[in-house]
Amino acid sequence: MRLYLRRLASARILAEVSKEPFEFQAIRYAANYAKIQSVAELVSKLFSPYIERYRNEYDASDLTPTERATRIITEFLEKNNSDKTFNKKQRIILIAADFDEQTLSACAWLVHNHVDISCLQIQPMKVENQLFLHVNRLLPVQKLDDYFVEVADTGKSLAKVDGELKINRTYLPRMDKLFEWGIIQQGDILSIKGYKDSEATAINPKNIEYKGQKLSYNQWGQRVTGWSSICIYQWAISQRHGELLDTLRKERLLQDMNENEGAKGEP
DNA sequence: TAAGCTCATCAAGTATCCCT
DNA sequence: AGGGATACTTGATGAGCTTA
Structure with missing residues (x-):
């Protein structure tokens, strides 16, 4: 946490020095880091130089910065079951003691246009001898x-x-909701689990293009499998996420539930 | 024997047609 | 235009099968 807050402070100082609003700086970082495709790339471009620079923050060992960085990231991804979804989606979370109106206005516009960006206001509080952090989510607003x-x-x-x-x-939520959430986007390639040559391109919440034909999602699943019926969410895999649609929507529901509970639990 | 997978069934949702 | 009837589509469910 200490390290994290220090990095935050660094980012703030950087923003002040560069005179660039920090929300735009965050977007620029997200866009730059979105290009990183593999753990090796992340290690060589960012994490290894970081370890080299802040060597004193890590225990002494025989490992080179690259080996240590690779080991830390791989363990982290395995522990969080994220090795297959590494850097598939960027999320921007701005954390500050306060936000000016221009920042909030810009972020609100981005939220409205389906950019996954949040503004969290964090203020330290002292109650008797105990220290607390008061976390308030300003954006996206709680409807x-x-x-x-x-x-x-x-x-x-x-x-x-x-x-x-x-x-x-x-x-459970259906295709229209998955499109609204951005789990599926127009042009996404989907395939049926265990069926080769089943790749099809999502057109909209109703239709998908398979071998030059515009079909419903169910029709596509039925045609590929030859079954009389199919629950498409349990069979269709999003190539962008590498997961079943059913898994993705359940993850999203869980995330929403956690966020709502977190928001309701705030003082 | 329990857990996971496959796939047909059928209830619920949606679209279309027809009658008033 | 409104509403009821019917047809079609969707997808949750659970039985049966397979695997560990």
Whole structure:
């Protein structure tokens, strides 16, 4: 944490020295780092020089900075089960004691245009002899809708049986929501798990192009597998993410749930 | 024997048509 | 235009099968 705060301070100083607003600096960093494709590239361009420079922060050992950097990153990715999704998506989180109106306005516009950027206000607090950090998420704003528990969130939906409402099935987000969340984008390549030559290009939430033909997602899945029916989310893999759509939407739901709980738990 | 996988079934959602 | 009936599409579910 200490190291992190010092880096934050460095970034702030850098922003002040360069006279560049720090939100734009963050975007520039995200865009630059988005080009990094592999752990080796990350190690050689960033982490190894960092270890070389701040050698005293690490325990003495026989490892070279490159070996040490590679080991740290690989262990981190394995521990977080992220080795297959390494640097597939960039997220910008701006943290400061306060934000000026121009920064908030620029970030709000980016959020509105589906850029994954958040503004967190962090203020240290002292209550009696204890120190706390008060974290307040300023952007994206918490919508009233986010506090409603939807049918999908409960994991079950209601169905009419013999004139009575009964809980009978789960209802998970569908293609339109996956597009809205950016999990699938126009032009993304999808394939069916275990089926060669099943690659197709996403057109919109309704259609996908497969071998020059515009089909629904289900039609595509049925055609590739030869089955009479398919739950496409459990079979379609996004090449960009390297994961099943079902996994991706569940991860997103979990992330939303955690963020909501975090926001509700704030003082 | 438990866990995971496959795939058909069928309820729910959506689109279209037709009647008023 | 509105609403009811019908057809079509979607996808959660669970039975049966396979694997460890």
